[in-house]
Amino acid sequence: MKAISLFQKGSHQWLCFGRDPERDEKIIDTNQYMVMNGDQSIILDPGGIELFSQMLTSVLKYTTLDKIKALFASHQDPDIISSLGLWDQCLPNAKLFSPWIWESFLAHFGMNNIKFEGIPDEGSSYQLGNTNLEFIPAHYLHSSGNFNVYDKEAKILMSGDIGAALDEDEAPFFVEDFDAHIPKMEFFHRRWMPSNKAKDDWIANVRKLDIEIMAPQHGGLFKGEMVTEFLNWLERLDVGIAQNK
Amino acid sequence: MSQENNAADTFISVAHVASELFKAQSIAEELSITSKNARALAVRAGSTAAGFNEITRFIEGLSKLTIEAASTVNTIAISQTKIAASLFRTGGFIARLNRVQYEPKEGEAHALAQIFEKVNGEKRHLEQRISASLRDLTDRLDETKMELRATQVVSVVSRVEASRASEDFQDSLNSVADKVSSAGSRINEHLENARRHLAHLN
Ligand SMILES: [Fe+2]
Ligand SMILES: [Fe+2]
Numbered sequence: 475m476k477a478i479s480l481f482q483k484g485s486h487q488w489l490c491f492g493r494d495p496e497r498d499e500k501i502i503d504t505n506q507y508m509v510m511n512g513d514q515s516i517i518l519d520p521g522g523i524e525l526f527s528q529m530l531t532s533v534l535k536y537t538t539l540d541k542i543k544a545l546f547a548s549h550q551d552p553d554i555i556s557s558l559g560l561w562d563q564c565l566p567n568a569k570l571f572s573p574w575i576w577e578s579f580l581a582h583f584g585m586n587n588i589k590f591e592g593i594p595d596e597g598s599s600y601q602l603g604n605t606n607l608e609f610i611p612a613h614y615l616h617s618s619g620n621f622n623v624y625d626k627e628a629k630i631l632m633s634g635d636i637g638a639a640l641d642e643d644e645a646p647f648f649v650e651d652f653d654a655h656i657p658k659m660e661f662f663h664r665r666w667m668p669s670n671k672a673k674d675d676w677i678a679n680v681r682k683l684d685i686e687i688m689a690p691q692h693g694g695l696f697k698g699e700m701v702t703e704f705l706n707w708l709e710r711l712d713v714g715i716a717q718n719k
Numbered sequence: 720m721s722q723e724n725n726a727a728d729t730f731i732s733v734a735h736v737a738s739e740l741f742k743a744q745s746i747a748e749e750l751s752i753t754s755k756n757a758r759a760l761a762v763r764a765g766s767t768a769a770g771f772n773e774i775t776r777f778i779e780g781l782s783k784l785t786i787e788a789a790s791t792v793n794t795i796a797i798s799q800t801k802i803a804a805s806l807f808r809t810g811g812f813i814a815r816l817n818r819v820q821y822e823p824k825e826g827e828a829h830a831l832a833q834i835f836e837k838v839n840g841e842k843r844h845l846e847q848r849i850s851a852s853l854r855d856l857t858d859r860l861d862e863t864k865m866e867l868r869a870t871q872v873v874s875v876v877s878r879v880e881a882s883r884a885s886e887d888f889q890d891s892l893n894s895v896a897d898k899v900s901s902a903g904s905r906i907n908e909h910l911e912n913a914r915r916h917l918a919h920l921n
Contacts, residue, residue: 523811527818534821538830563812564834584808 475528477535478647480687480695481628486511486605488628490689491532493643498524503643504553505691507632509625510537511603516544517561518623518632519554519691526557530564539564544600545588546609547572548634549617550579554691559584571600571609573619593621610679612636614672622680629686636676637704638662639693649694652703658693660711667713677705726807729849730800732916736856737796739913740789743906747785750902754778757895764888770880771892777873778899781866785906788863792856792913799852806845813838857917864910870903 475496480488492505506529507518515537521529533542542565547555550572558570558580566587572580574592581590599608608624615636623632639649639658649655667673688696688704696704754775761771816831816838823829877896881889 523815527815530816531820534819534830539834559808560812560815563838 575619637690641693730803744789874900
């Protein structure tokens with residue numbers, strides 16, 4: 475699994491793990507994130523069971539298990555958090571931050587030691603060392619209980635499935651050509667996202683934030699101008715296209 | 720065989736045992752109805768079939784015994800399935816932990832040593848619990864089989880009683896004997912099957 479640093483200032487660091495060349499091709503490629511500050515770390519959308527060994531391998535290069543204080547799961551999907559039962563055995567004192575509505579569902583992945591911290595619908599925040607991470611509501615994008623993570627200092631928005639693209643393994647970590655990137659995102663957003671209203675509310679909300687990097691859970695990350703390009707594109711897109719026929 | 724397969728094998732086998740016992744239970748329930756009919760029959764047959772009352776009580780007892788055994792086995796099977804599922808998870812966890820590529824830096828403690836130790840201990844403990852509860856299950860099945868041997872005796876005695884009864888009732892009483900004997904051997908067959916499902920795990 476490859477790793478890149480998205481931000482570093484003192485002990486405050488954002489890492490992105492992904493583009494795993496050893497991944498079975500049946501498994502959708504995912505980006506996992508780890509934020510570190512002082513001697514504390516949080517893993518954002520830690521990923522599926524099949525990725526656990528590679529993730530633990532990667533994580534141990536940068537931190538130790540006792541420093542990992544929390545996990546964050548933007549929503550309940552298996553590619554986000556089916557590894558929970560395995561982390562549960564490695565991090566007996568950690569917390570899991572996730573939308574409150576998913577508590578009893580996530581327990582199916584095995585949660586005997588980790589403490590569940592339900593994020594209320596309106597969002598909340600988490601103090602990691604000296605920095606504050608905000609859990610920003612992104613419900614119905616695509617999951618009915620769903621949050622992004624915003625780091626004001628690093629100017630990074632971890633956007634979960636929003637901005638997700640089905641990219642090739644060799645693709646660069648950052649989107650370079652927005653137009654060429656559209657076909658990799660379009661079907662995913664139109665089919666997985668159920669609500670135009672939720673989409674518009676989220677865009678309005680996110681436009682108020684100072685964002686340097688928007689980091690989705692699948693495919694390339696958006697940096698600088700590309701963030702605005704993405705928001706403009708998503709604004710024009712009509713989502714929720716599935717029909718019962 | 721790998722640990723994961725072992726655990727999976729256990730819960731598949733135990734599920735089969737529970738389903739055999741469920742079938743035995745339905746037969747025992749039929750047997751209970753047969754016994755009630757036989758009692759009514761004995762009343763109508765009057766003094767010539769007096770011995771039948773004793774027999775029906777006995778049939779009733781056998782049916783209860785089988786139903787109880789099925790319920791006990793079911794309880795053991797459920798707890799066994801839970802332990803096997805934990806073992807399956809633990810096995811999977813150890814396999815994934817083994818795949819982590821990690822070398823402790825000079826002078827640093829091994830970050831995963833404690834986890835390995837804990838999880839291996841858990842695994843041993845779960846394995847012990849599984850074999851203890853397998854023994855329980857086997858004992859319970861053997862016990863029930865022993866107790867069910869009596870059905871054949873009951874059937875023979877029923878036939879003797881039938882021959883003493885007045886002719887009007889002989890056919891009906893003989894049919895009771897047939898039903899008891901057939902139920903007994905069918906239940907026995909299911910217990911044998913259950914036993915076979917466990918045989919290769921011990
Ligand atoms: Fe998802
Ligand atoms: Fe996803």
